[in-house]
Amino acid sequence: MKESATLAVAARAAALKKQGVDVVAFGTGEPDFDTPANIKAAAERALQAGQTKYVATPGTAEARAAIAAKLSRENRIACAPEDISITAGAKHAIYLVLQTMVEPGDEVVLPTPAWVSYRPLIELAGGRCIEVPGALANGFKVTPAQLAAAITPRTVAVLLNSPSNPCGMAYTPDELRALCDVVAAHPHVGVISDEIYEKLTYPEQCPGLAPWSPGSYAPLAGRVVTVNGMSKAFAMTGWRIGYVAAPGAGAFIPELIKLQAQMTNNIPAFFMPAIVEALSDRSAPEVERMRKAFAARAAIVNELLPAIPRFANVRSTGAFYAFPSVAACKGLRSPGGRAITDGQSYAEALLAEAHVAVVPGGDFGDCAADHVRITFACDEATLRKGIARIAEFTGSLR
Ligand SMILES: Cc1ncc(COP(=O)(O)O)c(C=O)c1O
Structure with a gap:
């Protein structure tokens, strides 16, 4: 590699x-x-209190419930704790998602320029990465027509990342909805939405810019896997905390957890209360x-x-x-x-x-x-x- x-x-x-x-x-x-002091303190308290044992692979009930509540409240993704697994960073979440979803020869459509790890992770899962180039003249954004042209019978997912690494741009809700409408017209295709930068948007630089999650879009119900984590918004890159949510997707999360259970199990048990703390109003x-x-x-x-x-x-x-x-x-x-x-x-x-x-x-x-x-x-x-x-x-x- x-x-x-x-x-x-x-x-x-x-x-x-x-x-x-x-x-x-x-x-x-x-x-x-x-990392904000209240989040560190929550982990320190849990460590001192002896939360040093294995917990369930996808995380504690409390941490999964806090993430489900966050997704329901902030992203309008109707979600239960069982729809979620907590992973060793968003990168690990994306690895697990692709390994669970992709069979050899399957295609994953990737608007580019895109984060450097997507292509290797798609290929590691046996998939083909189908790049759709976003033109500089169009603010690096791909158009619905471009996306439609890239979808084939072998496509399993479109991988979206807004706000984008490396482009530094975010799609508007209308633009994202238009891309999701293309996917909705192809029932065999899902969306993987990497929302790791969701809290880092600058309406100061682009009035009207607002977050929007494909997982909230009814025409795609059960076909969206949302990936997020603590690294960027909470300044917690070194902690390695990410998560994946796939409500309504049948056996997808249970199958993903089977793989995770053979790889890493749970992330450190004493991070679980830190997740709850990070997602509380106290960190806002x-x-x-x-x-x-x-x-x-x-x-x-x-x-x-x-x-x-x-x-x-x-x-x-x-x-x-x-x-x-x-x-x-x-x-x-x-x-x-x-x-x-x-x-x-x-x-x-x-x-x-x-x-x-x-x-x-x-x-x-x-x-x-x-x-x-x-x-x-x-x-x-x-x-x-x-x-x-x-x-x-x-x-x-x-
Ligand atoms: C678009 C994108 N997704 C995922 C990640 C991985 O984040 P994590 O630190 O949670 O693994 C990064 C990190 O650079 C990123 O830029």
Whole structure:
């Protein structure tokens, strides 16, 4: 298997840092905030109270009930605790979903540019990844006509991710509904909806932007698998807590739990009360404080990136990413003599000569080779410093 492109960049940037180089790291996709104190305290209390034993594979009744209540309340996904399994991160949830759903030769339709792990996870399950490229000119959004053209008798699912990694955009509810209507017309196809960035949208940058979950859409009842987790909205990447919900999908969740039971069993038992705490009203102010900080950074990115010569990009309205095209740099050379032929060579030259780590676009989809991903999960001063270096470097290409 291929190494994860994002982790490879992080490793190279870390190696430079170790040599004493002042690297601005726009590589990895995780919040720079610490986990809110009340969530940590809930895990500490549970640990001290001796919640250190195995629990049921999909999680405790209380944690599953808290997730079911959240999905019903916030996402309008009518859901019972039995429809849910708690996993070791959203990545593990997606792995389990694909292993449970996909038979060899089945096709999973993937709007791209898309998160680097989807294709390997689809292929690991024996499936074929059918990419549907979202055009830069259309804000990276795929159209219902494009989606309809990609569906075949072998399609088992369409994998949606809004807000998107790496595009930094979110579909509007109307746009998502139109894509779901295409799926609804094909009864053999389901939707896998990865909503890990649902709480990180910036109506400040796009008035009227609102969350909407395919799992709430009646025409798709029983055909939507929703994936979410704690990593991004609650600044809990290192805890490894995700979950999957598939109400009305018959044996799907019980079969998924059988696989999970042979792999990992439950995630740490003393995290269960932390999940309940994270999803309580007590965490909401802190989650909103972090969202506001990301919104302010999105405003900086949206102000500064369009001014960079030879960059073409879409406004960031969700998650914490910008995904500019550097196609206009192709054929040029860096001051250090490096030839720019695509996003990969641009990113390598940028790191070596301007000491800014960004992720080359190629692993995000066949259409994305001329892009780079910039993560704005850092303080505003670092963000401005890194973007100034990118602007100077890009302007210096000849
Ligand atoms: C779109 C998307 N889905 C899922 C994940 C995985 O999240 P987790 O940390 O919960 O495994 C990520 C992490 O980068 C992501 O960007």
